[in-house]
Amino acid sequence: MISSTSETILSIKDLHASVEDQEILHGVNLSVKEGEIHAIMGRNGSGKSTLSKVIAGHPSYKVLSGSIQFKGTNILELEPEERARIGIFLGFQYPVEIPGVNNLEFLRVATNSRRKELLKSELDTFEFEDLVKERLKIVEMDPAFLERSVNEGFSGGEKKRNEILQMALLEPVISILDETDSGLDIDALRIVASGINKLSQPNSATILITHYQRLLNEITPDFVHIMADGKIIKTGNNELAIDLEKSGYDFIGKNTKDKETAK
């Protein structure tokens, strides 16, 4: 789906960011174009999740320097809800449980916020129910989950399906899916992955953050980036993920150490 005329959706340049006064990202560079699927892999603590939170605008994370542009607009000035409305979607590693807030109502309010931005009409309860029923099929989710509180008491797999359902409803321009595969059994992984594949559009892009190659057997990325110590240290194609699966992260560790020694 990539063509030479594809527009750049996301452009991150020399991004430094901290949480609780500790610098986690030490100069991330990343460019994502329409139609592309990127995978970011790396050990725990390498900064993958931090990067996703910074892009989504989590208030606990502070950008120290560098820039993030979305279709040419500097998004660091935007509130999280404004980023979401223009089409940035973060699939949470640990979707938050919100007791007492009805899932269906939450999905409707969120969908209407995005539709307003797209100058589409807001959906009333009945119209929305039709839409959500259709989108539920993408993730093979039981409609009973709509009547429950947001993510409350959902299993790991159900939470992740609910995330992809939100992606299906919000129709984002770029989806950053943070360890969407974690906690999923093989069947659930296939359903979720097939949902993500179905939702891929020529004018949208996806960033998959993952530890393991197994998700990448289901969704073939165009680029694989390896993160370590708050930076992208290696970029390649899907072969890189396969190599990584064979030899583990140690070989990166050695490389980084080599680099440091060379300095």
Next chain:
Amino acid sequence: MKSSTICQKWLKSLPPTQGYLKKEQSIGREFLLQQGMPTKKDEAWRLSNLNRLNSFLSLPTIIDSEDIKSNFTYTFPKKDENRERIIINPSKNPILDINLPNGIEKLNNREIEENLGKIVKSSNVKNDFSVSLNQASSPEILALKIKQNLNQSLEIVIPSIEGKSISTRIFLLIEEGAKLDLLQIFLGNNNSAQNHLIEIKLESKVELTHGLISLGEDKESSSICTLAVEQLEKSKYSLHSIHHGWDYARFEPRIIQSKGDASTIIKGLQVTKSKEQIATHSLIRFEGPNGKLDQLQKAVASEYSHCIFNGSIAVPQKAQKTEAAQLSRNLLLSKRARIDSKPELEIVADDVTCTHGATVSQLQEEELFYLLSRGIDNEHANSLLLKGYYDEVISNFPKSARKWNFIEKVIPNIKK
């Protein structure tokens, strides 16, 4: 003016003792004359804003029909088809002039005399100011019995009158095996006060679902309500209450399981803003074995407001095998708001399960971020979270109670 002077002046302003509550009126007035107003030294009133209590007493209590005409401006939502509505409208003989459905009857004078004041007295509260205030000034009583083994729904609405203080007294006798779905609505008004004393007796095998919606709304409105409930064995009582919008409100539910072996569920919510103070002082006592209690008290305080919860549970030696759980959950929405929560468990029996807990928190940042990250604006996200927080209490009200718009009132910014 000194509080004792205000109290004396208020007592003088009352009409002479009269009617079948004459004796009660004398008892209440005598108490107030002797004791005066509560002070900060009274533990139960230590945190109370006593200045507001004084202004509570400074409003005139005599109500003539002119006041009713000019100030009684409420429009009530349509009543449910299957729920009889009683509006306590303090005009001429308000309480005696009501229509009752089959199966609900007024108590006769002898029955009133046999029962009156007994339940509240058995709650053994020392220096019972709230009750004395009501005894001293209540001119009438609404005393009803729900006949054996019947299933009834009732709505009792008590509005306030601008610039006036009103006192109402209610006694309900629910006979063996009966079921009652009771909804009570208290409404405030500008510069008004209302004081209620409600006594309810649940005979054995009775089921009472009691919803209490107490909305002050306007400026300078005050409310004091004492609710004394006696439960006989195998009875089930569930109380769900919301207090909101009162400048000053104090709610004292007192439940006595007089033989144990009964079930009590209490879910209360108080929501304060601006400089309001709303307090709940609950007391649950088990006078026999095998009693059960599930109590949840939630408070949400914003701006400069103050929420108070004091929860007493008494489990004497004879109340073995009691299972009681109390949880106080509180949400502080502003740095200047204040919440006081105090459990008071007095457990003598040794073979019991009693748990209690209290939490104070702010709206969860991660929950808020999750909603924001889906494009929901900050105000709406906060409203959704608040609604979620209230849900444990609100979801217990019958659906038809929604017509009183209490959800919109406790969540002013919620969008449809």
